[in-house]
Amino acid sequence: MTQTNDAVDVTRMSLRDSGWIGYTDDAVYIERDGEKIQIANEHVRKVTLQSLRWDLAVMSVLLIGVGGYVAITRNPLVGIAFAVVGVLSMYRTYGNRYALRIQIENESKPVTVYPTYPVECHETIVDSIEGRSRDG
Incomplete structure (x- = not known):
């Protein structure tokens, strides 16, 4: 236009x-x-x-994984908190692709x-x- x-x-x-x-x-x-x-x-x-900030995407997935592991094996509240931070980070990273x-x-x-x-x-x-x- x-x-x-x-x-x-x-x-x-x-x-x-x-x-x-x-x-x-x-x-x-x-x-x-x-x-x-x-x-x-x-x-x-x-x-x-820049297609995607891969370092942040990998960190976000790791946070979600660690949060799931901690929620299952140790402390559900702390694990869910880690997973939520990972999901929010992934959402922001995807939005900035x-x-x-x-x-x-x-x-x-x-x-x-x-x-x-x-x-x-x-x-x-x-x-x-x-x-x-x-x-x-």
């Missing part, structure tokens, strides 16, 4: 947690939670798509968004940034 915003044509893609990410010939635009971000293509160092991270020059933390269609969004943004840097 292309929209004209302040005399600039922005191709937009929706985000899962409301808002949108878009691009033009010169920049990537992000609008979420009332915050507007504009990142010039020449300042983007790297764009990555397919994170699109944009690393910017001179910034320590990347900008992270969660597109509705992550693979297509990643490919489109990378093609836009690489194509513009080759042309310039």
Whole structure:
């Protein structure tokens, strides 16, 4: 979807947690939670798509397993508490899957968004940034 915003044509893609990410010939635009971000293509160092934080997923499954073991063999209340923490951690980890991270020059933390269609969004943004840097 292309929209004209302040005399600039922005191709937009929706985000899962409301808002949108878009691009033009010169920049990537992000609008979420009332915050507007504009990142010039020449300042983007790297764009990555992280499918799942496997370390957190494994830790969550281990917490559930330990909680089940403790509930059966030792203390049901403590075991259930461990299992609940594991389930909540797994839910949060699953909710943060397919994170699109944009690393910017001179910034320590990347900008992270969660597109509705992550693979297509990643490919489109990378093609836009690489194509513009080759042309310039």
